[in-house]
Amino acid sequence: MAGFLLRRLVNYVVLALVATFLAFTLASATFDPIGVLQQRNPPPPAASIEAKKRDLHLDQPIPQRFVTWMSGVVQGDFGRTVADRPITDELGRRIGVSLRLFLLGITFGIVFGVLLGVVSAIRQYKFSDYFATLFSFILLSMPVLVLGPLLKLGAQGLNDAIGSNVLIFVGEATPGFQGNWFESLVDRLQHLILPTLAIALGQIAFYSRYQRSSMLDVLGSDFLRTAQAKGLTRRKALFKHGLRTALIPMATLFAFGFGLLVVGGTFTEKIFTWYGMGDWLVVGIGSQDANITATVTLFVAVCVLFSGWLADVLYAALDPRIRVN
């Protein structure tokens, strides 16, 4: 089993490198930071443009630029932005902002998605099943860029009804907030609820559909009947034997789901004005900055691959056949 997981890990590291290389190459080939500089009014002197070109290594071929950048990354230096600020300074804070959102979103998404799927499978064609189906159909048709503003609208209505700002939908914390750790925590929570919902609702809908169909397959199986025949209660049979089997095909979905989450996260950050990695990607492309873009891609790739690898671990944990081979 350790061999299997190690092989997958190596495979993922190679994929992440290729993905980052591709993003870096594409970005370097299409971006024109000098063009942006030249459009300034008054135009900067030719000498400073030349200096900028040298600073950005634009005189070198793209593969060589990538090697230069990558060798920096290995040592923990992600290069400098077009505006000549070190990327590494900002990276940690932005990763913190995004990961907080992603981890909460995916945890809620998986837990409630799986629960909802299981419940609607067990109560197939009952009212709750139809309700869950309708709920996920609507949410799956509703991208974050619609859901986010709608949540804001709902939160505003709620705030007005209560008469105080319970749910805050701008930023990740009140700027210049003063108070003890508990008040600060409450403040952060108030900011966190809506963006987390924006991400988690879509995930819940996504996972619940798959979980429902995989649970339905298991419900009709012989081993579940056997488990009940040998004296297990239905609940115990369902959760010890049924759910575990039904989760196996879900494990491979988690990697897919994470890709979805990262893209959704970009919208969430923009809508709720969080300055995380998704926001940075938009900033990076806006300022035609290959280093920022490649850094964000690397982050996305590492996240997706880590979740893919985690899915493999889960797969191995759930399915004994993998461990034997």
Next chain:
Amino acid sequence: MTVILNEGDAAGTTGAASGSPVDAAPEPEKAMTRGRLVLIRFMRNKLALVGLVVIIGMYLMAFVGPLLSKWTYDQQDYAAFLEPPYADHIFGTDKIGTDMFALTMRGLQKSLIIGLLVALISTTIAAVVGAAAGYFLGVADKALMWVVDLLLVLPSFLIIAILSPWFRGKSWWLLVIMLAAFQWMITARIVRGMTLTLKEREFVKAAKFMGQPARKIIAKHIVPNMASLLIIDATINVGSAVLAETGLSFFGFGVQSPDVSLGTMIGLYAESATTFPWLFLFPAGFLVVFVLAVNWVGDGLRDALDPTSTRVRRKEKKTKEKAAA
């Protein structure tokens, strides 16, 4: 309406052979053809029928609606700035007095055309590449599998966003091509898998031994036998293409001004959702309803075309259902 159902008919006549050899045997009296059966099953599905009506209604509305309105998108009403919906402007006006109905229709037009084109192109590519990869195997096959893997790590959203500075200011056709270029891979992989099994079927072998060239076998025997899958996929792809387009346009990475799409409108007015909700709610509502309708039709087609479909035999406990993605 006729377009999709006629395609279903075509699938019925050619696809019957793959379903089961018994069905394909010529029957003496006027038996029910598979096309009719599919039609009846589809019509029985209320949600899918509603979805179909909504889709046709939206295409009609997008192209006929502006002709009936007395305002055009480039007119400004200096007597109405930021007015909520009322008799004269049924969707209200924005801050320079543009009629939101005319603008929304224009955005809807662009989004719907892009969705349709991208779906047609990407499904065609998927059929050709997937069938060729599965039929010939070898290098092309390896490359396809690898590209699909890579796309999981490097979401197409990211790639197109990175390339967006390059097609900024150019025709929206480039965006159609870019979206299609990144949407076919996962379908192609499914097509590849189906080709692998079809390749071993008697009728394909017979054609091969009769000396048919591979190109003809793929075009005449393999692709028509996957018509069901391709129709369903093309339908679902319209929805995902519209979502991808709006997502990119939201950040200004997709449709560029002077063109308008639902995505650019949502991007522009998302900020105003809490203050001037009608600016945001109309384009967002059209987007969600359209995607929802597409998903319902896709689901209905799947149930109608799939012989092991659940809705037809819903009494049976053991069901096999694919989740709507």
